[in-house]
Amino acid sequence: MDFYAKYRKQLDWHIGLLVFAQQLLVMGAGWLLYESHRVTDLTVLLLMSGLSVLGAMLVLHLVRRTASEPIQKLWQAIQHIAPQGDPVPAPALDDLRIGQELVSNLANHVYQMASVVEDVERTNAKQAQDIHANFIANTLPLPLIVIDKNDTIIYANEVAYRYFDIPADELDGKNLYTAFDMSFANEQTVELWLNKVRQDSVTANNSWERVRIGLPGQNKTKQFDLAAHYNKSNPMGYETMLVLFDHTEVYSQDDQAMSFVALSVHELRTPLTLLRGYIEVFDEELGPNLTPELQGFMQKMDASAQQLAAFVDNILNVAKIEDNQLTLQLHEEKWDEVLKTVIGDISLRANVRGITIKTDIAPDLPTVGVDRYSIYEVVANLLDNAIKYSRGTKEIHVSAALNKDGMVETSVKDFGLGIDGAILPHIFDKFYRNHRNRSQIGGTGLGLYLSHAIVQAHGGQISVSSKVDEGSTFSFTIFPYAKLADANKTGDTNGITRGAHGWIKNHSLYRD
Amino acid sequence: MDQTAPDPQLKKVLCIEDEHFISELYARALTKAGYSVDVQLDGQKGLSAAQTDTYDIVLLDLMIPNITGIEVLRTLRDPKQTPRFHGKVIITTNLEQRDDVRADIEKQADGYLVKAEITPRQLVEFLTKLEPPQA
Numbered sequence: 031m032d033f034y035a036k037y038r039k040q041l042d043w044h045i046g047l048l049v050f051a052q053q054l055l056v057m058g059a060g061w062l063l064y065e066s067h068r069v070t071d072l073t074v075l076l077l078m079s080g081l082s083v084l085g086a087m088l089v090l091h092l093v094r095r096t097a098s099e100p101i102q103k104l105w106q107a108i109q110h111i112a113p114q115g116d117p118v119p120a121p122a123l124d125d126l127r128i129g130q131e132l133v134s135n136l137a138n139h140v141y142q143m144a145s146v147v148e149d150v151e152r153t154n155a156k157q158a159q160d161i162h163a164n165f166i167a168n169t170l171p172l173p174l175i176v177i178d179k180n181d182t183i184i185y186a187n188e189v190a191y192r193y194f195d196i197p198a199d200e201l202d203g204k205n206l207y208t209a210f211d212m213s214f215a216n217e218q219t220v221e222l223w224l225n226k227v228r229q230d231s232v233t234a235n236n237s238w239e240r241v242r243i244g245l246p247g248q249n250k251t252k253q254f255d256l257a258a259h260y261n262k263s264n265p266m267g268y269e270t271m272l273v274l275f276d277h278t279e280v281y282s283q284d285d286q287a288m289s290f291v292a293l294s295v296h297e298l299r300t301p302l303t304l305l306r307g308y309i310e311v312f313d314e315e316l317g318p319n320l321t322p323e324l325q326g327f328m329q330k331m332d333a334s335a336q337q338l339a340a341f342v343d344n345i346l347n348v349a350k351i352e353d354n355q356l357t358l359q360l361h362e363e364k365w366d367e368v369l370k371t372v373i374g375d376i377s378l379r380a381n382v383r384g385i386t387i388k389t390d391i392a393p394d395l396p397t398v399g400v401d402r403y404s405i406y407e408v409v410a411n412l413l414d415n416a417i418k419y420s421r422g423t424k425e426i427h428v429s430a431a432l433n434k435d436g437m438v439e440t441s442v443k444d445f446g447l448g449i450d451g452a453i454l455p456h457i458f459d460k461f462y463r464n465h466r467n468r469s470q471i472g473g474t475g476l477g478l479y480l481s482h483a484i485v486q487a488h489g490g491q492i493s494v495s496s497k498v499d500e501g502s503t504f505s506f507t508i509f510p511y512a513k514l515a516d517a518n519k520t521g522d523t524n525g526i527t528r529g530a531h532g533w534i535k536n537h538s539l540y541r542d
Numbered sequence: 543m544d545q546t547a548p549d550p551q552l553k554k555v556l557c558i559e560d561e562h563f564i565s566e567l568y569a570r571a572l573t574k575a576g577y578s579v580d581v582q583l584d585g586q587k588g589l590s591a592a593q594t595d596t597y598d599i600v601l602l603d604l605m606i607p608n609i610t611g612i613e614v615l616r617t618l619r620d621p622k623q624t625p626r627f628h629g630k631v632i633i634t635t636n637l638e639q640r641d642d643v644r645a646d647i648e649k650q651a652d653g654y655l656v657k658a659e660i661t662p663r664q665l666v667e668f669l670t671k672l673e674p675p676q677a
Contacts, residue, residue, distance in 0.1 A: 292638045296605070299636035299658035300561055307567040310661040339658045346638050355640060 033132035037100070040128045045093050052085035100129040107137040111144040173274040178267050179228070181206045185268070193252070193276065194245060212256075213242040220258065224270065227260050234260045240281060240354070253281035291349040298342050305335045326382070333379040340410060344476050347407060348460075351483045358401035358487055362511040365398045365430060365438055366391045372409040373428060380417050385424055387413065392431040398438050399514035404484045408492075409440070411477035412504045416444035419502070437490065437507035445501040449494070457494055458482035481506070489514065555579045555669070556597040558588030558614065559634070560606045564657065568601065568634075571662030572669070585609030589617055597629050599669060602651075604635040611635065612647060619650045630672055634665070 060078040063069055069077075106121035123134050167174050173190035177183050186201045201209055207221060214220070220238065227234040237257040244251050255275040262269065309332045317325055350356035373387050380387050409428075416426045423445040433439040449457065460479040485492040485506045496502035555577045559565040562583070569579040580595075582588035586608040592600050600618070604611035611633065618627040632653040639647065648654050653668065660668070 296637050299656070300564070303636060303657040304561075304563050304567070306658070307564070307662050310663055311567070311570070314663070342658065 033129075033135055037129035037132045041097060044096055044128060045089075048089045048092055052082075052089050056081045056085055096128045099126060100133040103133050104136055104140070107140050111141060170273075173276075175201070175206070175272045175274075176268045177206050177270050177272070179262075179269045181224075183209060190274070193274065194243075210243050213244075214238060214240075220256070220272070223258070224260070228262070231260065232262045236260075240277075251278070252276065253278045291346060295342055295346045299339070302335060302339050302342065306332070306339070309335060329378060330382045333382045336375075337379060337414065340414065341476075343407065344411070344480055347404075347480050347484075348476055351480065356404070356483075356487070358404055358484075360399040360401055360488070360514060362397045363400050363402055365395050365400075365440075365508075368398075368400065368402065368405065369409060369428060369430060369440070372406055372413065376410055376413045376417070379414070380426065383417060383420070385417055385420055385426055387426045387428060390427065390429040392429075395430060395432065395438060396510035396512060399509050399511040400488060401484075405488065405508070408481040408484050408506065409442070411481045412442040412506075415477060415504070416442050416446075416502075419448075420444050420446040422446070423501070432510075433507065435507070436510065436513060438510055439505055439507045441503050441505040443501065443503040447502075448498040448500050449496040449502055450498055451496075454494060454496060458492065478504075553577055554595075554597050555599045555601060556588065556592055556595070557581045557601045558583075558585065558592075558606060558611070559601065559603045560584060561603075567662050568665060571666050575666045575670070577666075577669070583607070585611065585614050589614045592618055592627055592629075593623070593625060597627075599630045599632060599672070600627075601632050601634045601665075604633065604637050604639075604647075615647065615650055632669070632672075 056078055059081055060074055063074045063077060064071075103121040103123060103126060106118060109115070109118040110120045112118075121137065123130060123137060126133055167185070167187040168189070170187060171189060173193040174185075174187040175183060175190055176185035183201045183204050183206055188198070191198050191201070212220065218238070223234075223236050227236075235258065237255065239255050240253060241256045242251055242253050254277055257273045257275070259271045259273075260269065309328065313328050313332065317328060320328065347356060369389065369391060373389065377387060413426065413428070420426065425445060427443040428440070429443075430438060430440040458478050458481075460476075481504075482492050485508070488508050490507040490509065492504065492506040494502060494504050553576070555572055557565050557568055557572075557579055559568070559581065560583050565581045565583075569581055572579045577599075580591065580597075582591050584607040588600075588602070588606065589609060591597075592614070602611045602614060606614075609617075615631055615633070617623055618631055630652040631650070632655060633647060633651045634655050634657050636657045644654065652672065655665065655668065
């Protein structure tokens with residue numbers, strides 16, 4: 031149906047009718063006046079002329095209203111969808127008397143065109159964004175994760191999904207820390223950094239080395255370096271971008287070195303277990319019938335097996351420290367009980383050399399915050415060294431008291447060989463041996479290096495004072511539990527996780 | 543420590559251990575202390591024995607043939623498994639774990655002992671101190 035032809039027809043009819051009616055009116059009025067005989071011909075002429083003019087003006091007015099109304103509605107429709115200017119309401123097309131179909135049709139065309147334009151614009155914008163997000167992000171050969179200001183993952187590129195072996199889109203909308211349990215090589219975690227830069231930076235960059243992620247449901251660990259870019263006011267809400275540089279293979283070679291140590295330790299421990307077991311059986315069942323000399327040999331054998339077991343533990347712990355794998359669980363412990371346990375276990379080794387360990391533990395010591403297993407190693411190593419270097423002297427003194435800084439200080443004092451002043455500064459170095467004095471300090475390196483690392487991880491200090499031929503005193507400090515818990519602002523139920531070199535296994539310390 | 547009178551509620555022990563000399567030593571010490579001890583040398587047989595018989599205590603090595611000790615432990619502690627094992631599981635191993643792995647194991651087990659660090663007598667002392675399971 032040609033709406034324009036219909037409109038033209040409507041218009042023709044309308045105007046034609048109006049003109050015809052007006053002419054009829056004027057003629058009729060003229061005829062009536064002419065018949066009345068009371069007016070002159072001139073008056074009739076004048077009146078008819080006036081009436082014609084008035085009628086023409088009326089026709090003009092009506093024609094203008096009917097003919098221009100559609101155009102006005104159309105104009106309003108265009109203005110309605112115009113992006114600039116004051117908002118104009120959509121025209122009401124139902125009350126159009128003439129050309130309703132034409133105008134409705136035209137207005138619909140206008141609206142459709144506008145929405146097409148809008149779609150095109152939107153598509154263009156999205157394409158630009160896609161180029162931004164997909165082209166750059168997906169051609170980047172590195173896993174990329176974008177989070178918003180609430181730590182929610184809003185984008186991860188394809189490489190990231192492949193890297194973590196996660197189905198696509200599984201990360202979107204997840205909390206970064208819930209999705210990834212990252213372990214950092216030191217206390218400077220991403221979370222800590224973000225909390226800081228969110229407070230006092232507009233943009234910031236940072237990077238981390240040797241970050242670990244254990245993948246949920248998978249028996250794999252990924253190791254990588256991490257770079258982050260933070261932008262407080264990114265218009266897309268891309269607050270922080272994290273880029274991962276995978277080094278799993280390189281870093282896990284360290285792990286494999288570790289597992290070589292673990293395997294060796296396992297192999298060493300099996301015969302050790304047996305040796306200690308058989309020694310015990312012989313000691314218990316034959317011991318009473320043996321001569322004192324043979325009884326002594328039996329004890330020395332037992333002490334030697336224990337010493338070997340302790341050394342194997344040292345190897346393992348040094349490997350763990352080297353590999354940032356030693357984690358400490360600091361718990362509240364009674365220090366006198368810990369000391370007595372170690373001394374009880376070591377006493378056989380002292381006794382077979384005729385040495386007595388004397389203790390002087392201050393009464394009312396506060397409880398301490400220690401990892402029981404690790405701190406045991408420290409005391410055991412210091413005692414082992416004292417036994418080794420007592421050289422014929424018969425006593426070792428162990429004392430513990432609160433020092434002036436409010437730390438619990440423990441000292442192990444022997445009266446034997448002593449250490450040359452030239453060696454003292456290096457005594458806690460790994461495997462340190464002074465060649466001139468090899469015979470004097472050979473073999474101490476491992477235990478002291480380990481003790482140093484463990485004490486430091488506890489937040490304490492280890493020190494030595496010594497005089498050749500008069501003996502050595504090794505002292506270390508540890509935190510009273512209350513002080514430690516206060517410093518870490520944590521509840522006392524779960525203990526406190528620490529690592530050698532301040533290695534924090536996860537960020538639970540900072541959570542909650 | 544009175545070794546001849548262990549808690550009568552914890553008498554039956556299964557030792558899952560592939561190192562024959564070690565299981566022999568442990569069995570000897572435990573038997574002398576009044577426990578009855580069965581030994582299994584591999585994970586699969588150990589697991590079936592633990593599930594079919596009624597042991598009070600399972601001594602579980604981690605490096606064992608067929609099924610690893612960790613798998614045995616997980617199965618014994620799985621609430622969906624029937625019949626359910628209600629005894630104690632004590633890990634006895636010389637294998638050094640990563641600390642987080644060990645922590646995971648310790649959560650499921652009732653004890654974790656490094657064999658090289660204890661003698662058979664110390665093992666007996668440890669078992670004697672175990673609380674009997676909740677009825």
